[in-house]
Amino acid sequence: MYGYNIFHEDIINNLIENIRDGKCANAYIFEGEKGLAKHEAARLFAHALVCDDEKHAPCCECRSCIESKAGTNPDIITVGKEKDKTTIGVEGIRNMLTDAMNKPFYARRKVYILEDGGIITPQAQNAFLKMFEEPPEYLVFIIVCEHEEQLLETIRSRAVRVKFQRVSDDIVRNYIENKYPDETRVDFLVKYCSGIPYAADEIIAREDFETMREEVLSLVPKLLSKNKIHAFEAAEYFEKNKDTADEAYDMILMYLRDALVTSMGSPENVVNSDKRDKINILASSYTPQKLMKAADEIVFAKKMIERHIKAAATALHAGLKI
Ligand SMILES: [Zn+2]
Known part of the structure; x- marks a missing residue:
């Protein structure tokens, strides 16, 4: 879409239509999970906001558009965390607001894209609220975040909220x-x-992804086995790979779910579609009740990890209970 990688064309079309109709707010919140190209959407929206030809924005021909596309438009400012810091504090926000009071270089508007609303401290968000008192007309903020709750209600209620859902x-x-x-x-x-x-x-x-998947999926029959000695083998794997334990459990859960949907007659819903043979064996070897019980124990193991119980212990516990 206009040379940008956009997965939510309807949303962006809507926003662009509003710009063409002369309707524009001072602040937008782009909310959605990681991996949905929200930043790319924010860049395109900013591009359209600063285009010289309002009725046809983004015209892709004016000086502003050409610079926006190249990522060099001085009137589109991206704000991320400062060097050696993990948050954006009061000082960072105040500096941004001071800078924002300077008129745009030559575009109709000046747009700030706040890359990660989740790292703006509550104090800094309070400082940001000052902007809403008497914002200059040319000023637009786009705050990108994963969860709206990361922002104070006082900010949320003053901004246009745009929700990016998972796509088809x-x-x-x-x-x-x-x-x-x-x-x-x-x-x-x-x-x-x-x-x-x-x-x-x-x-x-990730070069190791397939190796990991193979190893993790091979644990499933061990966890399901009646012979409890196999539970120790699963625990051994988790002892060696504790850093990726949570992801490993997610893989196991998906695999169990695949076996369940297969045994319930919907094999088309299988995620690990390249492992159908093995999934069929699981589905025919264990009852749905047993598979569900296993899934419950894995969910429990995941919760234990969140509570800092050793990964190996959680796997052993799951293997013995299933
Ligand atoms: Zn233009």
Whole structure:
């Protein structure tokens, strides 16, 4: 869309229509999970906001548009965390607001994209509220965040809230097929990413992903086994791989779910579609009750990890209980 990677065309079209109608707010919140191209959407929206030709924004021809596309428009300012800091504090916000009082260089508007609303401290958010008192007309803030609750209600209620939901499997598939024409795991990736297109980038970039998946999935029959000695083998794996225990449990849960949907007659809903043979064996070897019980124990193990119980202990506990 206008050369930007956008997964929510309806939302952006709507926002752009409003600009063309001369309707524009001083603050927007782009909320949604990681991996949905919210930042790219914010860049396109900012681009349209500063275009010289309001009725046809973004015209893609004016000086402002050309600079926006190149990422060099001085009237679009991206605000992230400062060097060596993990948050944006009062000082950072005050500096931004002081700068915001200077008129745009040459565009009609001046747009600040706050890359991560979740790292703005509550005190800094309070300082930010000053902006809403008498904002200059040219000023627009786009706050990108994962959860709206990360922002104070006083900010939320004064901004236009734009919610980015997970997208359809077709959009994810399109993204993967265009970007990775040689990828052979497309069906699996589409299901695994579950509506978050950029999740595919992370998986494809990880060389160890398939090895991990193989190893983790091979633990499932061990956890389900009546022979409890196998529970110790699962625990051994988690002892060696404690840092990725949470992800490993997610993989196990998906695999158990695959076996369940297969035994209930909906094999088309399987996520690990490249492991159908093994899933069929699981589905025919264990009752749905047993698979569900296993899933419950894995959910419990995940909770234990959150409470800092050793990963190996959680796996052993799950293996003995299932
Ligand atoms: Zn333009």
